[in-house]
Amino acid sequence: DILSLYGPNGLALISSEFESGGGELATLTPYLAAGTYFARVRALIQGATGTYTISVSPLASAVSPNGSSIVGAIEEWNGEDWYVFTVPSKNVYIIETLEGTLTDTKLFLYGPNGLTLVNSDDHSGIGNMAKIVRYLNPGTYLVKVKAKSLGTTGTYSVRITTPSSLVVNDSMASGLISPAGDEDWYQVTADAGATL
Numbered sequence: 446d447i448l449s450l451y452g453p454n455g456l457a458l459i460s461s462e463f464e465s466g467g468g469e470l471a472t473l474t475p476y477l478a479a480g481t482y483f484a485r486v487r488a489l490i491q492g493a494t495g496t497y498t499i500s501v502s503p504l505a506s507a508v509s510p511n512g513s514s515i516v517g518a519i520e521e522w523n524g525e526d527w528y529v530f531t532v533p534s535k536n537v538y539i540i541e542t543l544e545g546t547l548t549d550t551k552l553f554l555y556g557p558n559g560l561t562l563v564n565s566d567d568h569s570g571i572g573n574m575a576k577i578v579r580y581l582n583p584g585t586y587l588v589k590v591k592a593k594s595l596g597t598t599g600t601y602s603v604r605i606t607t608p609s610s611l612v613v614n615d616s617m618a619s620g621l622i623s624p625a626g627d628e629d630w631y632q633v634t635a636d637a638g639a640t641l
Contacts, residue, residue, distance in 0.1 A: 446471050446497055447487045453480025463489050474527065476560040476587065508588070510538060514604040519547060519592045528588040530605055532557065532581045539606045539630060540588055541576040547599030549573040551591045557584025567593055571626040574601070578630070608632040613641065 448471035449461040459482075462471045486499060506515055508530045517526045532538065542550040551567040552575035563579060563586070570576035573593065590603060608630035611618055620629045635641055 447489055448473055448499075449485040449487075450475060450482060451485070452482035453478055456483065474525075474560075474589075476555070476558075508603060508605050510605045510607055512605075514543060514602040516545065516600060516602050517590060518545075518600045519590070519598050521598065522596050524592070524598065526590045526603075528590070528603060529585060530588070531585050532583050535580065535582055536607050537578065537630065537632065538581050539576065539578050539608075541570045541604060542574045542590055543570070543602040543604065544572055544574055545600030545602060547592055547597065547601045549593035549597070550575045550601055551593050552577055553589040553591075554579065554586060555589070556586035557582060560587065571624060606630075613639075 447461065447463045450459045450473050451457060452459060460473050460475055462473050484499065486497060488494065506517075506526075506528050508515055508528045510530060510532075515528070517528075519526065540552065540554060542552055549567075550570075550573075551565065552570075553565045554563045554577050555561060556563060563581075564577045566575045566577050568575065575590075588603065588605075590601065592598065609618065609632070611631050611633040613633065613635070618631070622629065633641065
């Protein structure tokens with residue numbers, strides 16, 4: 446099938462895909478503004494006929510920075526999960542996947558407020574998992590998770606954190622590196638000309 450999306454509130458082509466959803470099916474994942482949209486479905490081969498199903502669904506889950514990890518699952522061939530999070534103020538954000546039954550992932554970061562690719566990774570996390578560390582401006586960002594190997598399925602966790610704050614001349618902070626390959630990030634604000 447060929448799936449095409451038009452709009453908003455008109456027939457301007459936004460995107461068109463074929464065989465992107467696994468097998469011979471099409472999947473579109475656009476970032477849409479408010480409005481009315483139109484979807485067109487055509488057979489990939491001219492003159493072919495047959496039945497199909499079509500559905501529309503929102504992104505998988507909202508992730509809260511510095512909240513609990515969210516368990517996700519890649520359940521189908523070439524499957525992908527999408528997450529959305531909001532950056533309230535400029536800061537460093539650490540987006541990472543953690544092993545479940547899936548032990549090798551790819552991570553894509555889009556935004557702010559659209560589907561512009563900011564960064565991607567497939568090996569910077571713990572083991573073979575993915576990790577992106579970026580200084581982000583305020584806005585809404587999207588995260589896409591895929592299995593590294595085509596056709597691989599399984600569970601994983603995703604989390605988004607910001608560096609812990611250190612205060613000059615305050616008590617020492619304790620940290621924990623676990624499991625192997627983990628890393629902790631800290632931030633400290635220095636006055637002009639300070640030597641720390």
